[in-house]
Amino acid sequence: MKKYFQKLFIAIVAVLTLGVISPSHEIWTTLQPKDNARTDLPSTTKHELQLGLEDSIFERETFEETPSIEEMLFNPAKELAYLKFGSRIGPVIQHEFDQVIFPKMSEVIESTVASAGGHEYGRILITETPSGNYAEKIFHVSDTSVNKDLVRFHVRTEKRPQDGYFYNFHYHTADDGFTVHHSLGDIYWSKNTPPKWLS
Template identity: 55%
Template structure:
């Protein structure tokens, strides 16, 4: 029962962006009502639990959606105003769905309790750095997955942006390719510009 209350509190906090806090009167009223329902008997209790099972699922989906939204925001922050408008269509249609899939796969491979400890890095790398963002464990401060974009110059073809990610399972050694986006034969601007 306690985990249901905590899940509901998390859901409200996420959905209201912290406007309604756990100290608000609504939580006191909720606590009184849940205590009185608990005392009434088991027939009402089972209906009550079934009704609250759905918000818990929504909390998990909300956490995933928050990660996805943050990932897209950080990618566009990295692209800056010079690269972003040029590659945005192809990025949104081809590259980002694969990033979304990799993030959801990483989040779904963790247990429920670890969701609260996972976070996404706040700043992409600039200049010529490959880093877009990392998903990491807040407690240990260790990365689980790192998303990168590398600028490749191919003779006679020009410049391409190679999107890929690395995972902790292989020590971040393997490039898991997401895809490439063509820039042009001209040197692209630095990231964040």
């Protein structure tokens, strides 16, 4: 009976506010039965989404060769970036991201893999689910043999007076303790406040 009151309350709020206030996703997940839990994502204690050799998201032909760095790292990195952008930010900045920012990200990933000794058998992986709201994290490049991050890619929303909002793409390296911002570039949003990530 409690479930019906929650659904009724959500419907009343939606009608009274004309859809301006939308319920959080936590409400919807609590209303769904427990046996309909999503089975397409791996369940881990840290809610990590690990994409590498064992990923099933990207189809690969079965070759006896080692997968390329593009299959193992670049494609999952781009997918996680698009996931971070969501359906509201993605269409606006995707073209500039593909042309300007992602080639620089690819260079950093490639040099990191080279300095870490290669990407044999999925030792170097793209990990971490992108963070939502206004948090910075896109993804991390990790070495699973020593269980540590090598590079962390972030995007920060900056408001510049008289100019508007920009997305500042940058990365942090383990060499400097993840303290220094290494800039990849900026993408202009507009003078209006941008939506939250993953929206």
